[in-house]
Amino acid sequence: MEKSDSYSKLKVAIIGGGAAGFFAAFSVKEHHKNADVVIYEKSSKLLAKVKVSGGGRCNVTNSCFSASKLSKFYPRGEKNMKKAFSVFQAKDTVVWFEERGVKLKAEDDNRMFPTTDNSQTIIDCFQREVVEKGIRVITQTPVNKLIPNSSGITLRLDDRSENFDKVIISTGGSPKETGFKWLKDLGHSITPPVPSLFTFNIPGNPIRKLMGLVIDSATVRIQGTKLSYTGPILMTHWGMSGPAILKLSAWGARILAERDYKFNIQINWVSIKNEEEVNSLLDSELPTIRRKKIINANPFGLPNRMWAFLLRKAEISHDSLWLELSKKSRNKLINLLLNDVYEVSGKTTFKEEFVTCGGISLSDIDFDSMESRVCKHLYFAGEVIDVDGITGGFNFQAAWTTAYIAGKLN
Numbered sequence: 001m002e003k004s005d006s007y008s009k010l011k012v013a014i015i016g017g018g019a020a021g022f023f024a025a026f027s028v029k030e031h032h033k034n035a036d037v038v039i040y041e042k043s044s045k046l047l048a049k050v051k052v053s054g055g056g057r058c059n060v061t062n063s064c065f066s067a068s069k070l071s072k073f074y075p076r077g078e079k080n081m082k083k084a085f086s087v088f089q090a091k092d093t094v095v096w097f098e099e100r101g102v103k104l105k106a107e108d109d110n111r112m113f114p115t116t117d118n119s120q121t122i123i124d125c126f127q128r129e130v131v132e133k134g135i136r137v138i139t140q141t142p143v144n145k146l147i148p149n150s151s152g153i154t155l156r157l158d159d160r161s162e163n164f165d166k167v168i169i170s171t172g173g174s175p176k177e178t179g180f181k182w183l184k185d186l187g188h189s190i191t192p193p194v195p196s197l198f199t200f201n202i203p204g205n206p207i208r209k210l211m212g213l214v215i216d217s218a219t220v221r222i223q224g225t226k227l228s229y230t231g232p233i234l235m236t237h238w239g240m241s242g243p244a245i246l247k248l249s250a251w252g253a254r255i256l257a258e259r260d261y262k263f264n265i266q267i268n269w270v271s272i273k274n275e276e277e278v279n280s281l282l283d284s285e286l287p288t289i290r291r292k293k294i295i296n297a298n299p300f301g302l303p304n305r306m307w308a309f310l311l312r313k314a315e316i317s318h319d320s321l322w323l324e325l326s327k328k329s330r331n332k333l334i335n336l337l338l339n340d341v342y343e344v345s346g347k348t349t350f351k352e353e354f355v356t357c358g359g360i361s362l363s364d365i366d367f368d369s370m371e372s373r374v375c376k377h378l379y380f381a382g383e384v385i386d387v388d389g390i391t392g393g394f395n396f397q398a399a400w401t402t403a404y405i406a407g408k409l410n
């Protein structure tokens with residue numbers, strides 16, 4: 001529902017022409033119809049990340065339509081986002097796009113994409129909306145200085161200064177803290193940025209020969225921490241990837257950065273809790289498989305290549321029969337199935353989706369309005385804030401939600 005417009009000549013600047021910047025502009029126009037809205041984008045490209053997102057399909061949001069459940073997917077900002085989702089959540093995103101002719105579909109893992117499977121659909125929608133709402137978009141115009149005054153904020157542009165009543169910052173993440181200096185200069189505290197959503201490098205380990213192989217459900221633990229995640233693992237030519245690894249990288253983004261990405265992971269390949277349960281499974285299967293070659297009779301449902309790899313690692317001959325398996329070898333195999341350890345050294349950024357952990361500290365933002373607690377008339381939206389989600393459409397959802405609230409200009 002449109003609010004009556006109390007600011008008929010309200011001048012609003014939005015800094016950053018990405019997902020959050022565009023959505024904030026739409027929200028301003030929804031809540032303040034007559035506002036004069038301009039988006040300043042430093043580069044020549046608008047919505048560049050939307051274009052490449054989700055492998056070119058744009059994972060717009062997630063079909064988790066409960067505000068409290070949705071907030072659980074954010075390693076940074078859970079509490080704040082729970083509050084924000086009570087105003088605009090994933091379901092609202094679906095409706096917003098649907099009202100503009102863009103249908104979203106949910107895949108089996110709850111990720112939502114446009115039915116066209118093409119991120120250009122989202123960009124086209126935004127471009128139509130910009131024209132329809134009379135929003136000005138100015139590219140190749142970086143804003144690097146803001147000067148607050150009693151009634152608004154002055155923006156220092158390359159060749160001039162301009163006064164605005166309200167300013168929304170949606171400049172995205174930055175790999176370096178220096179990228180936030182201009183906002184720090186205004187008195188904001190910055191949570192130092194580190195990458196999130198990366199894959200693990202396991203240099204020199206023969207497991208990399210299994211590249212392309214997917215283990216549907218394994219539990220990965222990071223030794224010396226409480227971090228653990230169960231889910232699919234994908235073997236790559238540099239180490240391991242897949243949802244379990246990416247989600248761990250998000251939850252552990254800061255702790256793993258502190259360890260300079262050198263740590264051990266311990267994998268339970270079969271997601272069976274303990275030795276006792278594995279032994280009892282084996283004992284129940286043995287009568288039927290005892291005369292079979294171990295390589296051909298795998299009671300754990302692991303892919304053949306993985307099973308062969310683990311047998312080799314346990315130094316069990318591929319020709320030996322189950323009835324020939326010594327107690328020592330059996331224990332070694334069980335230990336590998338439950339506690340297989342790999343030395344991780346380094347990370348690789350996930351090409352499908354990566355985000356910055358860190359940014360404007362949560363305590364500096366009032367999540368009821370997204371207004372800065374440090375600088376009046378200044379609002380934040382998107383990845384510039386110290387909020388980030390795991391992979392699955394949650395990062396765009398954070399951008400839509402924070403932008404929607406910021407655009408109310410409360």
Ligand SMILES: Cc1cc2nc3c(=O)[nH]c(=O)nc-3n(C[C@H](O)[C@H](O)[C@H](O)COP(=O)(O)OP(=O)(O)OC[C@H]3O[C@@H](n4cnc5c(N)ncnc54)[C@H](O)[C@@H]3O)c2cc1C
Binds near residue numbers: 019020351353397399
């Ligand atoms: C390859 C890739 C794929 C991804 N896929 C997905 C996905 O499918 N689903 C999902 O949920 N998330 C995905 N993400 C994450 C998601 O893209 C980001 O979280 C989201 O784009 C953040 O939006 P934003 O508008 O805050 O920042 P950005 O998209 O980074 O936009 C910020 C904009 O501000 C501009 N800017 C910066 N500084 C200034 C300045 N001083 N003056 C003017 N302009 C400035 C930048 O040039 C940029 O255009 C992906 C990320 C990557 C890198």
